[in-house]
Amino acid sequence: MTPALALFVREWRIARRIGGGASVGVVFFLILVAVMPFALGPDLNLLARLGPAILWIAALLATLLGLDRLFQADHDDGSLDLLINGTPPLEVVVLVKCAAHWTASALPLVVLSPVFGLMLAMAPSPLALVAATLAAGTPALTMIGAIGAALTVSLRRGGLLMAILVLPLTIPVLIFGVAAASAASGGGAPFLAPFLVLCALSLAAIAAAPFAAAAALRQVRE
Amino acid sequence: MRLRAWDLTIERGGRRVIAGLSFEAAAGAALIVTGPNGAGKTSLLRALAGFLPIEAGGFALEGGDSERTVGEQAHYLGHADGVKAALTAGENLAFAAAMLGGDSSRKTQLAALTALGLPHVVDFPARLLSAGQRRRVALARLLVAERPLWLLDEPTTALDAGAQTALGDLMRAHLEGGGILVAAVHGHLGLDGARELRLGVATEAVA
Numbered sequence: 001m002t003p004a005l006a007l008f009v010r011e012w013r014i015a016r017r018i019g020g021g022a023s024v025g026v027v028f029f030l031i032l033v034a035v036m037p038f039a040l041g042p043d044l045n046l047l048a049r050l051g052p053a054i055l056w057i058a059a060l061l062a063t064l065l066g067l068d069r070l071f072q073a074d075h076d077d078g079s080l081d082l083l084i085n086g087t088p089p090l091e092v093v094v095l096v097k098c099a100a101h102w103t104a105s106a107l108p109l110v111v112l113s114p115v116f117g118l119m120l121a122m123a124p125s126p127l128a129l130v131a132a133t134l135a136a137g138t139p140a141l142t143m144i145g146a147i148g149a150a151l152t153v154s155l156r157r158g159g160l161l162m163a164i165l166v167l168p169l170t171i172p173v174l175i176f177g178v179a180a181a182s183a184a185s186g187g188g189a190p191f192l193a194p195f196l197v198l199c200a201l202s203l204a205a206i207a208a209a210p211f212a213a214a215a216a217l218r219q220v221r222e
Numbered sequence: 223m224r225l226r227a228w229d230l231t232i233e234r235g236g237r238r239v240i241a242g243l244s245f246e247a248a249a250g251a252a253l254i255v256t257g258p259n260g261a262g263k264t265s266l267l268r269a270l271a272g273f274l275p276i277e278a279g280g281f282a283l284e285g286g287d288s289e290r291t292v293g294e295q296a297h298y299l300g301h302a303d304g305v306k307a308a309l310t311a312g313e314n315l316a317f318a319a320a321m322l323g324g325d326s327s328r329k330t331q332l333a334a335l336t337a338l339g340l341p342h343v344v345d346f347p348a349r350l351l352s353a354g355q356r357r358r359v360a361l362a363r364l365l366v367a368e369r370p371l372w373l374l375d376e377p378t379t380a381l382d383a384g385a386q387t388a389l390g391d392l393m394r395a396h397l398e399g400g401g402i403l404v405a406a407v408h409g410h411l412g413l414d415g416a417r418e419l420r421l422g423v424a425t426e427a428v429a
Contacts, residue, residue: 006320010309017308078302082363085271085293086321 011100052181229279324367
């Protein structure tokens with residue numbers, strides 16, 4: 001087994017087992033979407049109009065919620081030492097860990113988002129496109145979050161600090177994500193332009209964030 | 223192969239824990255780092271593994287792989303075991319082997335665990351293991367991937383007498399195979415001919 005594959009399998013197993021936290025994001029997503037109709041009242045048109053924004057905010061918060069332990073769990077039990085002195089470069093380690101984290105916690109959000117969209121009274125036909133915007137945008141959230149997770153790796157309860165550090169960087173993703181999702185569910189605005197910007201943001205984050213996060217891990221750990 | 227450190231100076235939180243330390247360890251040599259609490263034993267080992275920045279001086283593994291850092295040619299075993307509680311002992315070892323450039327086959331895992339007297343826990347989740355058993359799983363990592371330098375920080379913690387003997391055998395085999403060992407200990411490690419590197423308590427360190 002190659003080191004990268006072994007790391008992916010390990011991360012996946014830990015996330016799926018008891019206490020792994022992969023389902024936390026989905027449950028949080030469900031809670032937010034489920035309480036929203038109660039808070040906004042029985043106006044279905046309003047709910048449908050806000051639907052894309054609610055889905056995207058839920059996805060953003062659910063992603064940030066699960067990311068604070070990305071490196072901290074390994075830091076606490078000493079296995080980060082193993083990752084740093086392993087054969088693959090730390091940048092690859094960061095990328096693989098993010099890929100596993102995205103597969104275990106963000107992909108279920110993407111897959112379930114049409115169901116949640118129905119709960120928000122959105123029209124059924126564009127829900128696949130809304131899910132596509134989430135699939136295109138959540139990798140950027142995970143990768144940007146990884147930088148924050150690396151910077152706060154040695155801090156107890158660094159989750160909130162990480163959210164504050166990372167939130168400004170995720171705003172463009174949120175803006176273009178909601179723009180694309182709103183366009184998909186009607187409104188006349190073009191869908192393709194914001195969707196492509198979303199894809200670009202994700203690709204840029206995948207390319208740059210591993211280097212930033214790896215540099216942070218090397219610097220911050222003592 | 224030879225581990226050489228010259229004028230090594232390490233600071234922690236503004237305090238100079240190790241100042242101007244120089245030492246050498248040739249292939250097959252064991253270096254036992256001793257000293258009271260706070261003398262910088264862990265700092266020294268973590269610096270050698272590449273986890274701590276050094277203020278001055280340097281260290282190198284002469285005759286090693288020049289493409290890799292010293293840490294990438296070393297096994298580092300610190301106070302934290304690095305054993306994932308959610309995974310079984312075997313999965314932990316398979317991952318460590320793949321990561322450290324070793325053999326992740328089940329046969330190797332069983333052989334490594336047998337050497338430490340724990341072959342029966344290979345499919346046990348690590349969270350069900352006792353502290354000593356978990357420590358032994360961590361020590362089994364030394365056997366699933368071959369690396370010339372072993373940096374062991376208090377390796378005997380939580381080990382019973384039998385496991386300490388097994389660890390002694392492993393270390394002797396490693397040294398006979400031309401490996402280098404740097405270990406920080408308080409107690410007795412049971413290695414004949416090991417040199418002692420005694421660290422002082424204050425800012426001064428004596429080689």
